[in-house]
Each structure stands twice: as structure tokens, then as C-alpha cells.
Amino acid sequence: MFIEAKQINKVYYDKNNKPNTVLKDIDLSIQKGEFVSILGPSGCGKSTLLSMIAGLVSSTSGDIIVDGKKVVKPGKDRGMVFQQAALFPWMNVTENVMFPLRKEMSKKEGLERAQHFLKMVQLSNYPSHYPHELSGGMQQRVSIARSLAMDPAVLLMDEPFGALDEQTRSRLHGQLEEIWIDTKKTIVFVTHSISESIKLSDRIIVMGTRPGTILTDIRVDIPRPREQHRQEIAALEEQIMGLLKTEIDKVIDEEQAYEAGS
């Protein structure tokens, strides 16, 4: 297995020292080159799990292994794309993409590499623009190019298109799919959008909330490009919707109970 999570638990303590289990007994394995979505309602710990693979958050118990090595801290073998592009505003597009490269290669090599990946996300015409001059979708593409430029084994994406409008999102779905086919990267993609996960991934890990657990692991066998298989998509969407319905009800019930209690 390329990425392996074994018996992951994560417990936060709130102000009154009350434990709050975010993730409970997560077991997950992902193969090299797979496009896996982690799908779940907000609060199910899917982003926390992704941050753990990135090495930004530590688990309370349990280990994550990536490519045979235990994850203890962030590393360039795991690129991460966040919901916000997180580009550095004081650097232009090219400088941003070169940021992770500056220590391991010469300026010239870094520049060539940056140009290559900017071309891949179709932004080769904007090398000296600054982030504030780009639209949200363009910023996110720069951010993807920046992650790809360091040639990570895994690309971790935390609701990367969540803040974009529908049309931009749909275009970026197509681009990401192409990039995935070209680069054969392993992608772990966190989302709360059912249709997004079906459109993009080989496998969908559906998570439930309070505590965060894996409800089911669905293999998506619909051939690509998937737009042509609307019926299968609709059927799968309904199936997942049914699964998540009870979860979302659970969240609402708890919130109401909380409000009634306070």
C-alpha cells in the first residue's frame, strides 16, 4: 500500500477539558496512482485526516505511512492544495511556483520547471502577474502548479474548488482530471460535494460524523470521461445521499440539542 492509515484516533480537549473525538479508528489504504475522494459532512474530520497525511496535524494514536515512511512532519513528498490558494502575495506567479524549488535546484532549472507546470495549468501567459491580479480560479491553478512543481508522490487537496463559482469549478475539474492522467500522481481529494467526488475519483471514502469514522468505501467504475454516463452518476449520487442523510440529520439533531441545552 502506498498510503496507509492504521487505527487513527484524534481527540481534542475543549475549554472544560471535555474530550471531543474527531476521528475514531480510521483504517485506510490508498494505492499508488489512485484518485481517492474523502467525502463527508462538515465536522466529520476529513480535513483533519488530510492534514495528518500532510504532517501538519499529529494523531492522538495510530500511524500514517506514506511510501514506507511514517509521517512525522510535512515534507515535499506530499504536496497540499488548500481551499484558499495560499499564494504569497509579495511574489509573482513564477516566484510562487518556484518557492518550493529554490533550495534543491538552480534558478534556471527552477524557472524552467515553473514554466512547465504553469503551462500545464494553462497559465503560461501570466508569469509576472501578482496574486491579487488573478481571479480565484487562476490563483487556485497557480497553487496546483506550485504543488506539482515539487514533484510530490501524493497530491493532497482540501476542498480546493470549494470557494469557486460553478463554471470555474467545472472547468477545473476537467483540468485536474487531465493533470492526473498526465502525471499519474496519487491524489487524495477532500470534498463535501457528492457530484464532485463521483466526477473525479476512482474511490470514494464516505465519512460519518461525531465521531468521524469511515462509513463505506465505494469504488467508482464509471468510465471516463464521465459526463457521458449521467444515469450511472445519478444512481451513485442517490446511493451516497442516502448514506449521508442519516449523518446530516445527526448533526442537525445535535446542534438543536445543544441550543436547547444552552
Added chain:
Amino acid sequence: MKPAVKRIIFFAALIVFWELGSRFELWHETILPSPISVYDSLVAGFADMTLVYDLIASFRRLLIGLAAAVIIGTGIGILLARSKTADETLGTLVLALQSVPSIVWLPLAMMWFGLGEGSIIFVVILGGTFVMILNVRTGIKNVDPLFIKAARTMGSNGLDLFIKVIIPASVPYFVTGARLAWAFAWRALMAGELLSSGPGLGYTLRYASDFGNMSLVIGVMIIIGVVGAIVDLMIFQRIEKNVLKRWGLET
């Protein structure tokens, strides 16, 4: 109407009203000299070079003091942002001292540095340092955690993370700190010069006052105000605006 046109009309009206008031003796010339006599004394002051030397001397002190304030302020600001213990101890002292107008240090400064340049520059430095410290501290503490997370996933940490990400990310606060430091330093400088020996704008102001030359007093006041406004508008606000825009903080 353009703001510049509005401004010109406003100031022209103000001067006309002031001149008319003097002509019709609504107030006495010794209480408020007319704009024409203020103008005459300014011309005389520049003609015999005293005001030129004053400006040079004042700016020299200001630049030395402000540069020191920005450097010291940045250093201590970084220390407070990075060390919790320093923030809890030295930080409290900084907050307390910040509310003390720097001119009240002058008597002490005169004991330490004598009645000359040293004391005034010391007061100017104190005037600018505290506000710089607080802005640098806030800037570094308020760096978007997302930048730090993103940088860490790209293999940056420790000193590299601090120099390449945290410092540049807090530049807008540095600029605001420097602008406020300039404003405080300028006020401290004038106060310091009023109470010490010349040359300098503040010294000339007191000198003119001692000789009952009210038109020169007003002339110097106008210079102080105009210089302050020009530096603020032309230099600091312009830089601040550009930085805020680039850093995506301006909507």
C-alpha cells in the same frame, strides 16, 4: 469637483477670511498677524537662510532618530512576537511606556546626554520606537496561519520559514508602524527642539516667540504642518496603499 480643486478653494477662502479679519481689525496684529506679514517673515527667513538651516538641522535629527526607532522597534517587536516570556514581561513595559509622551523624557535625557543633539535625538527615538514595536509584534503574530501551513508543506521551516514567509507576510504592518513612528517622531522632535538649543524649526519658533515675532511663529507652525502633511501623504500613505494592494488587504 475634483478633491484638489475643493482643497484649493477651501484654503484660499480661509486665507482671504484671515486677511480680511486682519484688515478690519477683528483681532489685533500682535495676537494674530495677517497672512501677508506671515508670508513676509517666511520670505525673510528663507532669504537669510535661517529657515533653510533650521529645516536641514531638524531633518537630520529626524532621520537619525526615525532610522534608529525603526531598527530598534523591529528588533524588539520580533522578540516580543517570538518569545512569550518577553511578551509577558518586556511587552507590558512597552505598553506602559508607549502611553508616556516621549517629551517627558527630555529632563532625564539632558542629564544623560547634555543640552544638545543627543537629548533631542533620544526623545525622537523614544517617540517612534514604541509604536513601531507594537506594530511589528502585531504583524508577526497576525500572519495568516494558512501561509505558514502552505510553506511547511513545501519544505520550509525554522529560520527559513521566518525570513522567507513570516517577515514578508507582515510587511504591511511594518509600513504602518513606520508611518506612525514618523508621525510620533516628528511631534517629539518639535517638542524637543522647543526646549533646547538651535538650530532647528522648534528652536526658531521659541526664539521668535521670545522676541514677540508672532508672524514668524505662525510661519514656522505652517512649515511644520506642511512638511508633516507632505511626508505623510506623498511618502507613507503612498507606500502603504501600494503595499496593501499588493498584499491583497485592500478591497
